[in-house]
Amino acid sequence: MPNIEHTEDRYRVQSVARAAALLELVADAGPQGLGVTEMAQGLGVAKSTALSLSRTLAHAGLLRSLDVGARYGLGLNLLRLGDLASQQTSIGELGLPVLHQLSQATGMTARLAINENGYPIFLERVDGGGPVRFHAPLGQREEPHCTAAGKAILAQMDEASVRQLIEEAGMRVHTPKTLRSVEELLHDLERARQVGFALDDEEEAEGVFCVGAAFFDHQGRCAGALSVTDLKLDVPLREVQALGQSVHAHAERLTTILSGSRRMARR
Amino acid sequence: MPNIEHTEDRYRVQSVARAAALLELVADAGPQGLGVTEMAQGLGVAKSTALSLSRTLAHAGLLRSLDVGARYGLGLNLLRLGDLASQQTSIGELGLPVLHQLSQATGMTARLAINENGYPIFLERVDGGGPVRFHAPLGQREEPHCTAAGKAILAQMDEASVRQLIEEAGMRVHTPKTLRSVEELLHDLERARQVGFALDDEEEAEGVFCVGAAFFDHQGRCAGALSVTDLKLDVPLREVQALGQSVHAHAERLTTILSGSRRMARR
DNA sequence: GACACGCGTTCTGTGATGCCGAACAGACGG
DNA sequence: CCGTCTGTTCGGCATCACAGAACGCGTGTC
Structure with a gap:
């Protein structure tokens, strides 16, 4: 379903x-699993x-039988391999300490996404102390236009690339606040560039507020983004600026780590 | 030479x-990956x-090419699937068979708790054969300092974390035997570490005796603890050692299950 | 600069093997 | 006691996964 079948891939083992x-x-x-039929x-x-x-697959531990030999x-x-x-993705490993710091500093759920051709893929997640847990699956390609991490990454690309990417990805509408047009998006990205962080103000899910900032690798390329998530209720408007600066600062810290403490973010 | 050979599994797909x-x-x-050779x-x-x-495998996203098309x-x-x-895997579900065995082996009420930031939360319970049923709610956060499972979990943490946790949780006094000070508790935890199991000797309720041992997940983190409970009258002192070893052994069994049971084929 | 060696990649023939389909055995439920 | 679900077994044909040799390419070494 998400995977389009075979790009004319020769060398492909059917059973695998x-x-x-x-x-x-x-x-x-x-959780209930599947039966053979x-x-x-x-x-x-x-x-x-x-x-x-x-x-x-079960013999290899990639599946497990739930009942006795049925489903x-x-x-x-998979737990071990995913871990x-x-x-082994060095960004994930190097970023985890920063992520913990960010979570602790803000008290919010913090996540780290890498940049895969403009799409954010979340590698790590550190829950904040609060009572609310967010549905935040790992390893999944998320949408660029309505997530804080996605927009933080987009903000580092030039306009033509953004247009092309959105052309391909589309702009699914999730809430009344979801941005509807590329122009709107580009304008928002410009604002994000100026302040150094991107926002998701109930654009993906109602009541959920996110702040994201990009980090860069040793070549100065945008390697991904950090973001924090919380209920909109719990984020007073006056704190957004401070929050953004904190996320931005942590992203910069990660940038210096990734670049061997040589280069700073490209703005 | 054929290192991974199987137990006469008839239906087995070679390429998979x-x-x-x-x-x-x-x-x-x-992290550096492997080349084809x-x-x-x-x-x-x-x-x-x-x-x-x-x-x-790469086309399915289970592997990824690190350089361009080489390693x-x-x-x-794998991240997504592991997550x-x-x-989808409740520890409780995996632990239930072990819990039954433990209950049968000891004839006592056996329980399984997961470790939530140092607090034990009981997920499963298997009653022993005896006439007495214990008040043992499931899904509830219990106190760390006066339960066998709680102390088994605490015994896996470092001293500073224990102090911090107790600072937050307090040490409610339930019986004359309830431990009163952090020092007393730390001393008890040290003993638990040495013998491999923790005791609750009428510390939560008079007349009730519990033995607990921790189990661990695939990362080696303490995932929770097993415990058995009975009336103090029915637990002769000389049996405590054997009982503790049994609980410890079952917890270890659960640990191997949780850690992915790789390499189970031994020819 | 030429050579040899390592890498990843390509291609083709062949026989092992993965696959289907039909038959079998329990478990429910009418 | 049937009909209809399961999951399981088995045999046989054609497929498809496999090995091995050859190719192009970059590296390192005289």
Whole structure:
């Protein structure tokens, strides 16, 4: 579904591709898992094929059988592998301490996203102390136009690239406050550049307020963005400026870490 | 030489099993990733085979190419899948079988608590065979200083964190035997660390005796604790040592389950 | 500068193997 | 006691994954 099938990829192993699709299928199925029959029709293969695939994946710990040998859910090895994946992505590893500091300094849920061709992908998350937990999945490509991290990243691109990206990504409307036009977006990005941080003022979800700022790698390229999230109610307007400066400062700190303490952010 | 060989699993897809082994291989390789040649000799297959596998996995987002098309590291989709796996996996569910075994082995009421910032929250409970049922609410945050599970968790934290937590939580006095000072508590925790289990000797309720031991997640963090409860009358002093060892052993069993049980094939 | 060696990549033939489909065995529920 | 769900088994054909040799390319070494 999110993945368009095959870019004319030669060298592709059918059964492995099916196995990967099966993982996605099981992930979407939720906690109750999937049975062999459901897998089979979800993948469009015979039941016996689905059985072989699931058995093999289960043996590798990528799936696990929920009941005794009947339904399958995601396996615990995925936990370990996912954890290693974020560690091995040096940004995730290097950014985690900064993220903790940011969370502690603001008391809010802090997240770190990397820049993948203009899209933010969240690698790490540190919950704030508050009672409210936010739905904040990791490893997922989020939308650029309505998230603080996304706009912080977009603000570092030139206008032509932004237009092209939005052309491709679209601008889904989530709330009444979601920006509707590229012009509106570009204007907002200009403002973000001037103050050094981007806002998501109930643009993705009602009642949720985010502040984001970009950080840069050793070549000065925008490597990603930090953001903090909280209920709009809990963010007095007069504090937004201070909050933004804090996020910006932490992003700059991360920039100096990533660049070997040589170069500063490109504005 | 065939290092990962299986327990006579009939339905097994060779290429998928190899793909899974490849994921492990890349995970062990660390941040710099693996090249095709290394994968090939690591798996014991031809280079072209390794190429097909890695391309397929990369297309599914389970691997990602680090340089342009050369070396491969773990993919970001693993992050998302791992995150989902942890959401969909309740520790309680995994621990339930162990809990049953523990209850059966000891004949006592067994409980499982997760560690939430040092506080124990009981998720599951299995009643022993005896006539007495204990008031043991689930899903509720209990006090750390006077419960076996709480002290088992505390025993895994450093002294400063314990002091800070107790500062915040206080030490309500329930019985004459309830510990009164942080020093007393720290001393008790030190003893618990040495023997591998914590005791609650009528400290929360008179006549009630508990033994607890911590278990750990795939990162080695203390994820929670198991405990057993009975009337003090029914626990002869000489049995405490054996009881503690049993609880400790079951907690260890749960730890191996939670940490992904990789490499379970031993020929 | 030429050479050799390492890398990743390409291509093609072949036989192992993944795949389907049909049949089987329990578990429910009418 | 059937009909209809499951998950499981098995055999056989065609596919598809696999190996291996050859290619292009960048590196390092005389």
